[in-house]
Amino acid sequence: MTALALTGGPAAAAGLESRIGTWPRVENSEAETLLRNVLQSGHWGRLHTNSYAEQFETAFAAFQQSRHGVAVANGTVSLQLILRTLNIGIGDEVIVPALTFIASASAVAEVGAIPIFADVHPETMTIDADAAAAAITPRTRAIIGVHYGGYPIDFDRLLPLTREHGIHLIEDAAHAQGTEWRGTRVGALGALGSFSFQESKSLPSGEGGIILTNDDELAERARLLHHIGRRMDRPGYMHYALASNYRLTDLQAALLLTQLKQLPEQVRRRDQAGRVLDNALAESGVLLPQLRDERITQRGYYFAIYRYQAEKLDGLPRAAFLAALNAEGVPASAGYGEPVYRYPAFSPEALQTSPLRGLPNLPQYNQLRLPITERLCDVEQVTIPHPVLLAGSDRMGLIADSVAKIVEHRDELQAWWRTKEAGSILPDGTLVEDSVSARS
Ligand SMILES: Cc1ncc(COP(=O)(O)O)c(C=O)c1O
Incomplete structure (x- = not known):
């Protein structure tokens, strides 16, 4: 396969990017x-x-x-x-x-x-x-x-x-x-x-x-x-x-x-594409989908969520994987970044000026450890926003192709990652230089 898009190769999911479109969007007059x-x-x-x-x-x-x-x-x-x-x-x-x-x-x-x-x-x-x-x-x-x-x-x-x-x-x-x-x-x-x-x-x-x-x-x-x-x-x-x-x-x-007029059709399209994407990604095992559950008869989406399995890429950190995936043309991020209790808003100082000040029985939020939530926030969670699913079921394979390409080029990606400074990763999993350019 050609080189990673991150290092100058063509983007594997270019055909997805061109179909995503803007959000929010107006589909009727x-x-x-x-x-x-x-x-x-x-x-x-x-x-x-x-x-x-x-x-x-x-x-x-x-x-x-x-x-x-x-x-x-x-x-x-x-x-x-x-x-x-x-x-x-x-x-x-x-x-x-x-x-x-x-x-x-x-x-x-x-x-x-x-x-x-x-x-x-x-x-x-x-x-x-x-x-x-x-x-x-x-x-x-x-x-x-x-x-x-x-x-x-x-x-x-x-x-x-x-x-x-x-x-x-x-x-x-x-x-x-x-x-x-x-x-x-x-x-x-x-x-x-x-x-x-x-x-x-x-x-x-x-x-x-x-x-x-x-x-x-x-x-x-x-x-x-x-x-x-x-x-x-x-x-x-x-x-x-x-x-x-x-x-x-x-x-x-x-x-x-x-x-609301366009919502029912969009919900159907996202649900269908989400199923296709989950199945397409299941094969490599790099991004594990949420549990498929028969009781969920229709899934609405804000984002599709996956668990990144670093061991499939010789321990490559999620931030490096996301940088490579984004470069291939797949918008994906690490989600909200932190367990809610780790935000400064829950620090003892901030609580003193909150509506909770002075209440007895307040938990010590800064001592809290919820292991599953922390693992998801710190190393595993990868989210793909809902407009991507509207690109159509027929384009979901491009996301799996991008992941397969990254797996194939994992040594090259590891080498690229080693040139990056520790500390250049933001809590949402993006690199500082990427996020600066995305916002400017
Ligand atoms: C899970 C969840 N709850 C509540 C809200 C709050 O909604 P709003 O931004 O409309 O205030 C959001 C917004 O992103 C959310 O994601």
Whole structure:
């Protein structure tokens, strides 16, 4: 095979790169019409009858097979609103995974509750039910399960566990638009679920979010709280609860309605390409896919996740592998980089100025060690963003070809890597020089 692209050879996945396209993208002409309607209507917010926000709530809840949706400003405050809705607050404990975006845990702290980190399952990379069970105390009020990358949590284990202990199962479904468990879409299988529509997500509106539930009372309370404690169906300034303003604007809702039209087809295409990619990569064993599970009847994607097996490349560090893979034309990274508890935000100093200051029973986050999460963050995790899957099933083989090429050229890559200085790797697995050029 030709030389590695990193050292001047042609990129093995050039035919993939050319098909990936930009994200977010508009695939229908309706967006401009609806956005113009909002601009000309004089109602840029949602406080009018038959708002786009209301229409979107109905449409997305139906798509995700849930009874109720309450649209909000983003997928971080949606988690806060869920916790407020469940009356979870100061000093309560909420169990979360540490392999996630920080919002899954920082939202807990924002309402004064204590995030308790539990390890993930090594092959699914979602919260491990045994670890979650072991973390339950009399102060535990909920488990937040993150459908990591779009891969659903194990509802068969977590629903009975939460029921048995009289606590809530909250779904952080920021990554999981379209994901199905045993034929039902996720988001309202637990008490309440939270989605993000931030622009990198598979249903984007710049910023945005929604909470879903099948429970009429919880939906009513969430709606009240999201509107500063006011009732949506009563005009005037009567406030029934102390709460914040979480509302989505009608501009974002208009965009979401048009994006939602293209979502079902995109979910199908990603799911299909994801299966093809997992199978194509399985052969070399360098990138191990998440466990294939019959109960996952459809997989939505934020990213596809693999476990890098350095021993297949004579111990080559992940950063070197990623540099070579990126050069071949495959966008891939090490994910969020750190277990959430290792961020400076969880240092004793930072906690002193957080909503958790002064609380008894605070864990010593800087002493925590969750071995599976740490192994994934430090050496194994490789993520491929969802727009890559939209390049089409027929292009997924190019990713496997790129990996095979790297395996074949591993000695050359080792030699190249030895010329790199230690310390030039960022926590997300990219090289300093690459990331600087990518951002400039
Ligand atoms: C797992 C997870 N939860 C919550 C969020 C927060 O969503 P937002 O960025 O819309 O606030 C994100 C965003 O990336 C996320 O990845």
